[in-house]
Amino acid sequence: xxIQWFPGHMTRAKRQIEEKLKxxxxxxxxxxxxIPQSSRNPMVDELTRTKPRLVLLNKADLADPDKTAExxxxxxxxxxxVHAIDANAGSGVKDITAKxxxxxxxxxxxxxxxxxxxxxxxxxxxxxxNVGKSTLINRLAGRNIALTGDRxxxxxxxxxxxxxxxxELLDTPGILWPKFDDPIAGFRLAATGAIKEDxxxxxxxxxxxxxxxVEQYGNVLADRYGxxxxxxxxxxxxxxxxxxxxxxxxxxxxxxxxxxxxxxAATLLLRDLRSGKLGRMTLESPESxxxx
Ligand code: G4P
Numbered sequence: 001x002x003i004q005w006f007p008g009h010m011t012r013a014k015r016q017i018e019e020k021l022k023x024x025x026x027x028x029x030x031x032x033x034x035i036p037q038s039s040r041n042p043m044v045d046e047l048t049r050t051k052p053r054l055v056l057l058n059k060a061d062l063a064d065p066d067k068t069a070e071x072x073x074x075x076x077x078x079x080x081x082v083h084a085i086d087a088n089a090g091s092g093v094k095d096i097t098a099k100x101x102x103x104x105x106x107x108x109x110x111x112x113x114x115x116x117x118x119x120x121x122x123x124x125x126x127x128x129x130n131v132g133k134s135t136l137i138n139r140l141a142g143r144n145i146a147l148t149g150d151r152x153x154x155x156x157x158x159x160x161x162x163x164x165x166x167x168e169l170l171d172t173p174g175i176l177w178p179k180f181d182d183p184i185a186g187f188r189l190a191a192t193g194a195i196k197e198d199x200x201x202x203x204x205x206x207x208x209x210x211x212x213x214v215e216q217y218g219n220v221l222a223d224r225y226g227x228x229x230x231x232x233x234x235x236x237x238x239x240x241x242x243x244x245x246x247x248x249x250x251x252x253x254x255x256x257x258x259x260x261x262x263x264x265a266a267t268l269l270l271r272d273l274r275s276g277k278l279g280r281m282t283l284e285s286p287e288s289x290x291x292x
Contacts, residue, residue, distance in 0.1 A: 030127035206266030
């Protein structure tokens with residue numbers, strides 16, 4: 001889904017989330033486990049400060065497990081509860097209720113002390129487009145209910161989805177805008193498919209990805225594309241283009257005159273990355289933000 005975020009959309013999205021927050025006990029902040037920092041909305045801390053929050057690292061099936069554990073430690077060090085899931089296949093999803101209840105333990109205990117039967121925990125999923133909000137809602141609901149292409153500003157009647165008897169989820173997620181001002185975050189978002197290549201050119205995205213792969217997952221390119229004599233770092237754009245060219249040649253992405261079709265090679269690389277064919281990988285680590 002592509003959303004053009006203009007200031008008016010952001011204001012409306014923010015207002016819609018503020019309205020939804022009044023109805024719930026806990027926020028599920030959905031992030032992409034491959035880019036946990038770049039897939040965070042810059043305003044999320046401020047916006048959700050009145051509610052306990054559980055960070056869900058989604059698409060963990062595509063992410064590097066060691067890096068996911070590292071990110072888990074990072075978020076916990078910031079005082080946030082965190083849990084890795086794969087909303088597509090469902091792994092980790094059934095533990096979400098218990099994690100949410102842990103966050104609300106005091107509140108639930110107060111209800112019990114007053115002789116009340118604790119009511120189901122009410123939750124709201126928030127996140128940037130494409131992070132897997134609809135997939136998770138459908139997974140929790142056990143059926144297809146969330147509208148794919150749900151857009152900020154499009155209102156529909158809100159309903160509660162019951163999950164396992166003690167969790168209720170708003171069926172319309174809070175949609176937040178991604179980071180725009182940080183060019184590296186932009187490349188990471190484009191690499192994972194969270195923002196479209198009409199915003200950042202695909203060749204440049206591929207070169208960015210190659211830099212990460214060569215420097216952190218070098219053998220992957222050798223295994224998948226049979227590249228030999230790879231450098232251990234790509235210091236500049238030309239070095240990345242050389243690797244892209246080698247991939248293009250290996251994969252027959254050739255145009256007239258025997259030249260490599262860079263766009264085709266870039267598309268192939270990004271498709272392989274996004275589908276997990278290159279293996280499980282994470283494109284950023286907490287150290288890249290200088291506060292591991
Ligand atoms: P959104 O509501 O936040 O915008 O995201 P949505 O659920 O539509 O998910 C965006 C894409 O991410 C979908 O793929 C979805 O299948 C995929 N996805 C969601 N969660 C996971 C996960 O945990 N693991 C993996 N591997 N993929 C996940 P798509 O390419 O749009 O197409 P399709 O798979 O629906 O055909």
